[in-house]
Amino acid sequence: MALTAWQVHATLSRSAANGPGTRFVVWTQGCSLGCEGCFNPETHAPGGTPRSPADVAAEALAEPGVEGVTISGGEPLEQPEPLREFCALIRPSGLGIIVLSGFSRAEIEANPRRLAAVQDVDMVVAGRYNPRLYLGAGLRGSSNKEYWAITPRYREEDLAAVPEGEVVISADGTVTVTGMHAWGGR
Numbered sequence: 350m351a352l353t354a355w356q357v358h359a360t361l362s363r364s365a366a367n368g369p370g371t372r373f374v375v376w377t378q379g380c381s382l383g384c385e386g387c388f389n390p391e392t393h394a395p396g397g398t399p400r401s402p403a404d405v406a407a408e409a410l411a412e413p414g415v416e417g418v419t420i421s422g423g424e425p426l427e428q429p430e431p432l433r434e435f436c437a438l439i440r441p442s443g444l445g446i447i448v449l450s451g452f453s454r455a456e457i458e459a460n461p462r463r464l465a466a467v468q469d470v471d472m473v474v475a476g477r478y479n480p481r482l483y484l485g486a487g488l489r490g491s492s493n494k495e496y497w498a499i500t501p502r503y504r505e506e507d508l509a510a511v512p513e514g515e516v517v518i519s520a521d522g523t524v525t526v527t528g529m530h531a532w533g534g535r
């Protein structure tokens with residue numbers, strides 16, 4: 350399998366606010382969709398850290414006791430090839446895979462590169478964020494976004510029960526606030 354550079358904003362080894370159970374999270378760098386009130390504006394500009402999907406997958410697979418991985422952004426589907434490679438490496442492990450995307454299901458299905466990138470994904474949370482339709486819980490962020498279950502692994506009820514947010518303090522004192530929270534005043 351070819352190694353494709355993946356522009357990554359950050360990873361988090363254990364999260365309880367990015368899907369059911371404990372999850373490894375990847376935030377990709379770069380998004381051109383420009384949703385008003387976006388939770389992660391620091392991920393919009395190009396850049397980030399170039400990483401190989403295999404390297405990030407090895408990091409995820411080394412984490413004990415996680416239920417699955419979540420790929421967020423930035424916009425994961427603006428880098429479809431490394432996303433596809435990453436998911437193909439995760440799939441044989443049995444971990445679940447959730448992708449949070451600003452593209453709608455129709456936009457993904459209409460683009461062969463994006464559609465190929467989600468072939469090993471269990472659930473895509475799809476569509477632009479709309480701050481006027483903000484939800485205080487679950488993974489959709491706003492009620493216009495769609496849960497697209499590609500496999501039966503996750504049910505909408507499971508995702509709707511995900512906590513609004515979390516604060517993670519790592520061993521080196523780094524503080525990460527994550528999830529679909531509105532704690533920044535949106």
Ligand code: SF4
Binds near residue numbers: 380422451477
């Ligand atoms: S698609 Fe996601 S990262 Fe991009 S602007 Fe919209 S909410 Fe923000």
